[in-house]
Amino acid sequence: MKKHIGILGVALILTATQAFAQHGPVMSLKECINYSLTNNPSGSVYGNQVGIAQQQNREGLAGYLPQVNLTGSLDDNLKRQVTIIPAGTFGPEPTKVQFGNQYASTVTGQLDQVIYDQTLINALKASKMNVELAELKLEKNEDDIIYNTASAYYQVLIYREQLKLVLENERKMEQLVAVQKLQFDIGVLQESSYKRVLVNYNNVKAQYDLTQMNLEMALTNLKHAMGMSADDPLDIADSIDFEKDVPMPSNEKAAITQKADYRILQQNILLQEIDLKRKRAQYLPTLAGYARYGANAFGNEFQNTFNQWYxxxxxxxxxxxxxxxxxxxxxxxxxxxxxxENTKLNLSINARLYEVQLQNSQVQLSAGFVNLKSSKENLDLANEVFEMTSLQYEKGTVGLSDFLNADYAKKEAQSNYINSLLNYLMANINIEQSKGTIKEFVNKL
Structure with missing residues (x-):
């Protein structure tokens, strides 16, 4: 009987594993992050912003390059202006004269060149710095994509780890229910004892359903962070290796100067300084040069108008x-x-905030490491106690209450371990985000 129950439990584990694998591509954390950086649509948005800033820089540069314009006109003087020549000039009476021709044509080419305009010079400097600002915002967006993808990935990883524990609990409770059912049927076990075990078994099955649902939602969130369609299949490659994935936190001193948000604020100050210089330069004179060349043609008959140019x-x-x-x-x-002044104050305010966030993340990482080690040791101890109590219960040396208490303690230890593991993993990427070194974190994966 126990052999058949064990085989059934293994089959259940394999079936559940296949259920959340979805037969999709199996990707590591680094592969998911690289996919996100390539496919998340926000990357295209910020990339376009860099392109816009570059074109604005080109537009600003055009103000200091030669400007060449060609103009042409053709006038048909339907009614020419009359001019009165005073009496005595050509005769005793005033003379009415119409000057000009019926048709007049003009073609002109002009080159204008700014020689000195301090306002324009400062605007050119601001345009270049605006490109750098757009690139910093693109970098910050990449950091956010990495952080969001890693957070979603760890959530999937945690639910997978939790599902393994729940499946093992379900397998053991299923074995116990089968034995208790047999004992109840032959009359050696009270109905209340059998139902207590059955209630525990049903609770484990409900926890499995909940964990499976949470895993599926976590996978959907991961796909969204990666820029992947929710209908596309996906599975993650990693599992928790306690010795490898839980290193001792480093005590090295960290700074916020690499953080993209901090550097964006610094760049805003430089831009405002340049903009202030540009506004002050409006008091200065400007100098420009020009060269013009043109030609005129006249005639009283249209067909003869363009015969002679001057x-x-x-x-x-x-x-x-x-x-x-x-x-x-x-x-x-x-x-x-x-x-x-406000931009400088904002930098000062946010710098203090970033330092607080960094210090808090360091405290959380250190505390999370200690808590995780303790939770893991307690989980190992709870498993050991449960196995001993389970064996004693099978031999009849302890009662059902002792067995259920040991089972409850094990589940409590599992829950604490899962929570502390998630807290540690999140603290690990939080500190990288706070330091502005999250890309270095990815390179080490």
Missing amino acids: DYSAIGLKITVPVFSGFRRDSQVRQGELTL
Whole structure:
């Protein structure tokens, strides 16, 4: 009987394992992260933002490059203007004269070149720094993708580990129920004792269903983090290796200066400083040069208008000196000064927040490591006690209550172990996120 029950339990484990494998690709944590970085749509959004910033930089550079324009016109003077020549010029009476021709055509080409414009120079610097800011935001998004993928992956890993424990509990309880049922049928076991064991067995089955559901939802969340369709099959390759996956936390001193959020705030300060310089430069004169070449053609008959062209050319300089703008420039400068001050204050406020987060994550990792080691040792002890009590119960040296108490203690130890394992794994990536070294964490996988 026990042999058949054992075979049934193994079959149940294999069936459950196949159920959550979904016959899909088996991916490690590193493979899932690499897939996320390639396929998560937010990566494309931030990549496009970098492209936009680069094109804005090109647009800003165009202001300091030569500007060439061609214009042409053709006038049909339907009614030419009359000019009065005073009396005595050509005769005793005033003379009415219409100057010009019926048709007039003009073609002009002009080149304009900015020689000096400090506002434009500062705008060019800001455009380059804006590209760097977009690249930093892309880097931060990649860090977020890695963090979200790793978090979802660990959740799947934890539920898989929990499912293994629940399946083992179900196998052992199923064996006990079969024995208790046989004893009850032959009249050597009270009905209340049999039903107590049956209640425990039903609770384990309910826990299995709940864990299986949680595992499926965790897999769906992982697919979402990776940019994968919820209908695509997926399974993870890793399982918990306690000695390998739970190293002693490092005591090395960490800083927040590598964190992408911190560097974005620093870049914003540099941008605001450049913008303030640009606004102050509006008080300075600007100098530009130009060269113009054109030609005119005239005629009283349309077909003869373009027979003879008269060309002309000119070069020159244009200087513009700002005098008074109705306090507009002064207001813009003051706004820039206040914005810069706020940006610096935001950096100071957030830097303290990032330092607190880093210190808390270090405390959580150290405490999580100690708690996990303790939970693992307690789980091993609870398993040992359960096996001893189970053997004693089979021999009749302890009662059912002792057996059920040992079973409850084992399940409690399993629950504590699962929770402490998840807390430790999350603390591990939290500290990498707080330090801004989460990509280095991936490279070590």
